[in-house]
Amino acid sequence: MTPSYSVEVENLTRQFGAFTAVDRISFQVRDGEIFGFLGANGAGKTTTIKMLCGLLLPTSGRGLVEGFDIFTQTDEIKNHIGYMSQKFSLYEDLTVFENLEFYGGIYGISGESFRRALAKATAFTGLKEQYRRMTHDIPLGWKQRLALTTSLLHQPKVLFLDEPTGGVDPISRREFWKLIYMLADEGTTVFVTTHYMDEAEYCNRLSIMHDGRIVAVGSPQELKKRYGKKTMEDVFVDLIREKIREQA
Amino acid sequence: MKPESGVKPRLFAILQKEFIHIFRDPRSLVIIFLWPILMVFMYGYAITFDIREIRLGLLDEDLSTASRDFVRDLTGSGYFRITQRFSSREGIEHGMLERRFTAALILPKDFGRDLRTVREVPVQLLVDGSNVTTATVAVNYLRSFYSLRTLELNAGTFRMPFSVEPRVWYNPDLKSAHFIVPGLVAVVMMMICALLTSVTLVRERETGTLEQILVSPIRPFEMVAGKVAPYILLALLDSAMVIVFSILVFHVPFRGNAAFLLAASLSYVYCALSIGVLISSRAKTQQVAMMAAMVMTFLPSFLLSGFIFPIASLPLVLQAVTYLVPARYFLVIIRSVMLKGVGMAALIKPFLFLLGFGTVVMAASVRRFKTNLED
Numbered sequence: 001m002t003p004s005y006s007v008e009v010e011n012l013t014r015q016f017g018a019f020t021a022v023d024r025i026s027f028q029v030r031d032g033e034i035f036g037f038l039g040a041n042g043a044g045k046t047t048t049i050k051m052l053c054g055l056l057l058p059t060s061g062r063g064l065v066e067g068f069d070i071f072t073q074t075d076e077i078k079n080h081i082g083y084m085s086q087k088f089s090l091y092e093d094l095t096v097f098e099n100l101e102f103y104g105g106i107y108g109i110s111g112e113s114f115r116r117a118l119a120k121a122t123a124f125t126g127l128k129e130q131y132r133r134m135t136h137d138i139p140l141g142w143k144q145r146l147a148l149t150t151s152l153l154h155q156p157k158v159l160f161l162d163e164p165t166g167g168v169d170p171i172s173r174r175e176f177w178k179l180i181y182m183l184a185d186e187g188t189t190v191f192v193t194t195h196y197m198d199e200a201e202y203c204n205r206l207s208i209m210h211d212g213r214i215v216a217v218g219s220p221q222e223l224k225k226r227y228g229k230k231t232m233e234d235v236f237v238d239l240i241r242e243k244i245r246e247q248a
Numbered sequence: 249m250k251p252e253s254g255v256k257p258r259l260f261a262i263l264q265k266e267f268i269h270i271f272r273d274p275r276s277l278v279i280i281f282l283w284p285i286l287m288v289f290m291y292g293y294a295i296t297f298d299i300r301e302i303r304l305g306l307l308d309e310d311l312s313t314a315s316r317d318f319v320r321d322l323t324g325s326g327y328f329r330i331t332q333r334f335s336s337r338e339g340i341e342h343g344m345l346e347r348r349f350t351a352a353l354i355l356p357k358d359f360g361r362d363l364r365t366v367r368e369v370p371v372q373l374l375v376d377g378s379n380v381t382t383a384t385v386a387v388n389y390l391r392s393f394y395s396l397r398t399l400e401l402n403a404g405t406f407r408m409p410f411s412v413e414p415r416v417w418y419n420p421d422l423k424s425a426h427f428i429v430p431g432l433v434a435v436v437m438m439m440i441c442a443l444l445t446s447v448t449l450v451r452e453r454e455t456g457t458l459e460q461i462l463v464s465p466i467r468p469f470e471m472v473a474g475k476v477a478p479y480i481l482l483a484l485l486d487s488a489m490v491i492v493f494s495i496l497v498f499h500v501p502f503r504g505n506a507a508f509l510l511a512a513s514l515s516y517v518y519c520a521l522s523i524g525v526l527i528s529s530r531a532k533t534q535q536v537a538m539m540a541a542m543v544m545t546f547l548p549s550f551l552l553s554g555f556i557f558p559i560a561s562l563p564l565v566l567q568a569v570t571y572l573v574p575a576r577y578f579l580v581i582i583r584s585v586m587l588k589g590v591g592m593a594a595l596i597k598p599f600l601f602l603l604g605f606g607t608v609v610m611a612a613s614v615r616r617f618k619t620n621l622e623d
Contacts, residue, residue, distance in 0.1 A: 078465045089460035105261020106464045
């Protein structure tokens with residue numbers, strides 16, 4: 001049974017003490033689409049991703065990733081997802097190749113299967129010339145590619161990218177999005193959070209988050225049409241302004 | 249359930265990476281390989297209770313044959329060396345303030361005459377009490393020197409009621425190094441297992457790599473085991489190194505069973521690791537972990553274990569605390585094994601304590617570690 005939705009979430013909530021970081025959100029991500037999570041810092045994007053990756057237990061609600069329950073089947077989920085955090089979780093004192101070897105190793109990929117996985121992952125990201133360099137010596141753009149490659153080695157069905165382009169120069173950012181498109185073409189579902197408006201335009205569909213809630217979901221074209229705006233930036237600014245006015 | 253076949257390579261990946269971290273970081277190399285050797289030489293040579301050649305200021309007001317003989321015999325023992333002579337009391341205090349000597353001996357004007365007429369002879373010793381150890385030793389040496397001289401002078405007229413013939417077992421020459429250097433094993437192992445493991449675990453969280461590891465199917469147990477195993481190995485290597493040095497350089501005997509000592513060392517390492525994991529489950533930064541490890545492991549192992557300072561001489565409250573210091577038990581074991589050749593049967597209590605302590609703290613810290621990953 002293959003789900004037609006990669007991710008399905010209903011009334012998902014996470015509280016930290018009295019603070020509600022994610023407040024009853026519901027959405028579906030289709031197989032193989034690029035789904036964006038747009039919102040300001042502190043809107044609840046990272047908390048949502050962590051719940052979907054099995055890093056954080058939700059307080060209430062329901063959620064499935066690749067058909068597995070995010071409350072009870074986190075081990076199965078972990079075998080099917082890739083995750084790249086905003087921090088580029090790499091070991092600076094290891095070479096590029098050693099980082100790859102390590103992240104393959106913790107998925108139980110070694111020897112011949114590692115070489116195959118590496119060839120496949122680097123076919124996208126092209127890291128080969130950097131293998132022997134120390135990770136702290138390579139430019140940020142390469143670190144970002146390395147972080148992406150490490151999360152692709154076990155060929156995940158869904159890839160969660162948490163602000164993957166933070167601090168990276170515009171050219172590297174565009175290059176990175178080309179990679180995301182290539183991955184999606186291969187059938188990988190990409191779930192990406194961002195607060196860059198140009199990146200929002202690249203997504204197949206996106207949801208706009210504010211204060212732990214989803215305030216709108218749709219393709220960039222739909223959203224622009226619905227709110228009568230020319231750019232995603234205008235849609236976003238308008239929506240958030242409206243929400244803030246409602247709250248006041 | 250996950251197939252068990254995955255366990256081996258996953259654990260292996262963590263192990264391999266940890267070794268790379270250790271061997272690429274000069275700081276950890278220094279702590280693991282240089283620091284223990286430095287400790288052995290520092291403590292083996294520098295910390296010694298066998299104090300010799302105490303510097304002595306002398307004021308001989310009598311200047312008689314008797315007073316000169318007295319001084320010659322005193323310095324002939326090798327415990328005292330005269331560094332300054334005075335002709336009056338003036339300047340003695342100044343000399344002591346400038347630390348030209350730690351004690352000053354004053355022989356009064358009628359020393360020779362009083363000695364002949366066997367009146368009481370008032371010899372004065374002024375001691376610099378700012379160094380308690382040397383002061384105590386100086387006073388004790390001089391006291392026993394007095395008693396000896398008294399006996400010699402009264403020979404024939406005086407019957408000795410007791411005759412004490414002390415015989416010191418296991419360390420007949422009372423060499424401090426025999427007592428101190430094996431104890432270093434306890435301090436070194438605690439340091440490497442608790443300090444380095446807590447820091448390396450906290451570093452994964454601080455840099456965000458822990459999160460990346462936790463989205464993989466790896467289990468927290470494999471992760472922790474893979475990270476601490478290298479330190480177990482290195483800690484045992486270090487203790488072997490310290491023991492070999494203490495045998496070769498300080499001629500400390502090794503009379504007991506090495507296999508039992510290894511078993512005891514493993515249970516001690518287990519205690520140290522449990523403390524390390526406990527610290528890592530609470531500390532947010534590497535600095536905090538390092539400070540916590542210093543306070544929770546290094547200082548107690550040093551001060552509250554009987555390593556240098558006898559537990560019996562501590563205030564009662566601190567004596568009670570020492571029962572919770574693993575080093576206290578390990579010190580008993582290693583000293584007994586090396587110096588006395590005692591076997592497991594006599595040391596079963598401290599051995600069981602170590603196992604118990606490790607198990608209780610490990611259970612608590614693993615639980616802490618798990619819940620901590622959640623938020």
